[in-house]
Amino acid sequence: MSQVLIVSDSKSNTKLISSELMKRYDFEVIIKESADEAISFLEILGEVDLIISFEMLKGEFSAGKICEFLNNNQELFPIAMPVMIVGKLQIEYPKKHEIITQAKLEDIVKYAGYILGKEKSFIQPVFVIEEPKEEKVQEKTTVFRLPSKEILNQLESQGGNISNQEFNAQLVSMLVDYYGVLSCDLYIKKNQSDEYEVRFPKGVKIEKTDFEKLKIKGIRHLYSKNIENTNYLNDTNLHFLNKMKSLGGDVEVSLSLGAISYDILLDQIKSSKFDSFTIELIKLSLKNFDYLVKSEKSLQSFLQAVESKRFLYSFTHAFLTSYFMYLVFDKFSWSKDHSKNKLLYLSFFHDMALSNDKLIKKHHKFLATKSSFNEEEIKVVLNHGDQMAIILEKIIKAPKELIALIREHHGSFNGIGISETLNPKVYPLSKMFMVMEYLVTYYLDIMEKKNTPGNLLTPEQYNIFVNEVNTKYSKFNYLEVLPFINDIIKPVIVKNP
Numbered sequence: 001m002s003q004v005l006i007v008s009d010s011k012s013n014t015k016l017i018s019s020e021l022m023k024r025y026d027f028e029v030i031i032k033e034s035a036d037e038a039i040s041f042l043e044i045l046g047e048v049d050l051i052i053s054f055e056m057l058k059g060e061f062s063a064g065k066i067c068e069f070l071n072n073n074q075e076l077f078p079i080a081m082p083v084m085i086v087g088k089l090q091i092e093y094p095k096k097h098e099i100i101t102q103a104k105l106e107d108i109v110k111y112a113g114y115i116l117g118k119e120k121s122f123i124q125p126v127f128v129i130e131e132p133k134e135e136k137v138q139e140k141t142t143v144f145r146l147p148s149k150e151i152l153n154q155l156e157s158q159g160g161n162i163s164n165q166e167f168n169a170q171l172v173s174m175l176v177d178y179y180g181v182l183s184c185d186l187y188i189k190k191n192q193s194d195e196y197e198v199r200f201p202k203g204v205k206i207e208k209t210d211f212e213k214l215k216i217k218g219i220r221h222l223y224s225k226n227i228e229n230t231n232y233l234n235d236t237n238l239h240f241l242n243k244m245k246s247l248g249g250d251v252e253v254s255l256s257l258g259a260i261s262y263d264i265l266l267d268q269i270k271s272s273k274f275d276s277f278t279i280e281l282i283k284l285s286l287k288n289f290d291y292l293v294k295s296e297k298s299l300q301s302f303l304q305a306v307e308s309k310r311f312l313y314s315f316t317h318a319f320l321t322s323y324f325m326y327l328v329f330d331k332f333s334w335s336k337d338h339s340k341n342k343l344l345y346l347s348f349f350h351d352m353a354l355s356n357d358k359l360i361k362k363h364h365k366f367l368a369t370k371s372s373f374n375e376e377e378i379k380v381v382l383n384h385g386d387q388m389a390i391i392l393e394k395i396i397k398a399p400k401e402l403i404a405l406i407r408e409h410h411g412s413f414n415g416i417g418i419s420e421t422l423n424p425k426v427y428p429l430s431k432m433f434m435v436m437e438y439l440v441t442y443y444l445d446i447m448e449k450k451n452t453p454g455n456l457l458t459p460e461q462y463n464i465f466v467n468e469v470n471t472k473y474s475k476f477n478y479l480e481v482l483p484f485i486n487d488i489i490k491p492v493i494v495k496n497p
């Protein structure tokens with residue numbers, strides 16, 4: 001029988017947690033009300049299987065004090081005991097398990113069961129990120145939520161059904177930082193339907209360099225069997241979320257993690273896999289996007305990454321559109337009707353239902369390249385605005401305008417089809433967005449084709465863009481954005497003549 005020591009001064013909490021631990025898992029529970037009491041107990045009676053301590057009790061860092069005691073008395077406790085902290089731990093301790101302070105008692109019980117091997121999986125509860133304070137008040141706080149089971153089933157039947165298939169994609173980039181002994185078989189396959197080429201068997205110690213080599217070869221995904229991978233996926237997800245949470249103002253790292261998380265989200269949306277990990281990842285990615293878009297330093301780093309083709313097109317396109325829109329947005333009289341958050345969300349989500357980097361890239365020139373799409377791709381492209389709006393309506397409680405903006409990003413109100421003519425009635429913001437997407441597509445196209453170093457357009461190339469925009473967007477007020485592009489964006493992406 002496993003022994004659990006709970007350290008808390010809240011009688012109601014400990015009563016509930018301990019009775020559930022005993023009832024569900026047959027654990028033996030010892031309760032102490034402070035770090036000092038817990039330490040005296042451990043000094044006399046030695047080891048337990050798990051310590052659950054709240055971060056702070058009666059104004060003192062109780063969890064920290066207990067871990068410090070364990071660190072300093074390794075001769076008494078040669079094998080580190082797992083400590084589950086409700087909150088954060090400021091010091092290093094080899095076997096710490098943190099859970100957010102807002103966690104429900106049910107989550108604390110389940111997490112304890114998971115740590116001691118009684119639960120197969122555990123997903124960290126989601127916490128709510130506060131929206132940036134400087135946003136205008138008319139923009140209601142955006143709330144993200146996990147869709148109900150029925151809605152998840154609906155989404156799955158409307159969109160991807162990959163989760164029903166035998167294999168699940170794992171991102172190589174994500175695994176690079178989570179190497180170690182494999183807890184399930186991993187397969188290298190070109191895509192899910194292919195035969196695998198190489199299998200890394202379960203139990204093998206895999207080195208970071210092995211994953212790095214795969215990345216260099218251009219392999220983005222590894223696959224694991226659906227039935228085998230739950231724990232593995234939970235572990236890697238948790239690891240990645242922790243990395244995202246600890247982002248602290250380093251532009252390079254933020255860009256890299258932003259690109260990886262965008263890629264992960266594309267996969268999640270493709271397979272209609274919405275769990276608390278997805279929702280948490282969306283929040284953290286948006287927060288990171290927000291930080292990057294507001295940072296003056298990120299553009300240069302980003303343009304260098306574009307030149308060296310470090311990131312997938314999907315992230316590059318979304319980020320650049322967002323960055324440029326941020327630069328000019330305040331110039332418009334109507335901008336006061338929208339918060340800048342809406343810009344961010346629009347750029348971030350608008351193409352996500354395409355779920356595939358190649359489609360995201362190609363569909364921006366859909367009318368010219370239509371003949372190169374197969375039937376299924378055409379269907380996906382024509383519906384992606386509507387499809388993404390449907391998904392967002394299920395997971396986000398946001399102003400209706402945001403959903404409408406996502407739908408009309410190719411000029412049609414209902415999000416279906418790619419409008420061949422200019423629609424006078426879409427939001428002014430949508431018009432600006434379409435012209436900005438045109439600029440970003442044009443810029444990225446030139447960066448991809450050119451074979452000389454540098455990430456700036458020549459003045460001639462820029463003039464071609466201006467002429468094209470003047471012809472294509474000549475009606476209504478689509479062209480309102482062009483003078484601002486000339487004044488504000490041109491100096492950062494065009495070489496001095």
Ligand SMILES: [Fe+2]
Nearest residue numbers: 317350351437
């Ligand atoms: Fe786009």
Ligand SMILES: [Fe+2]
Nearest residue numbers: 350351409410
């Ligand atoms: Fe699109």
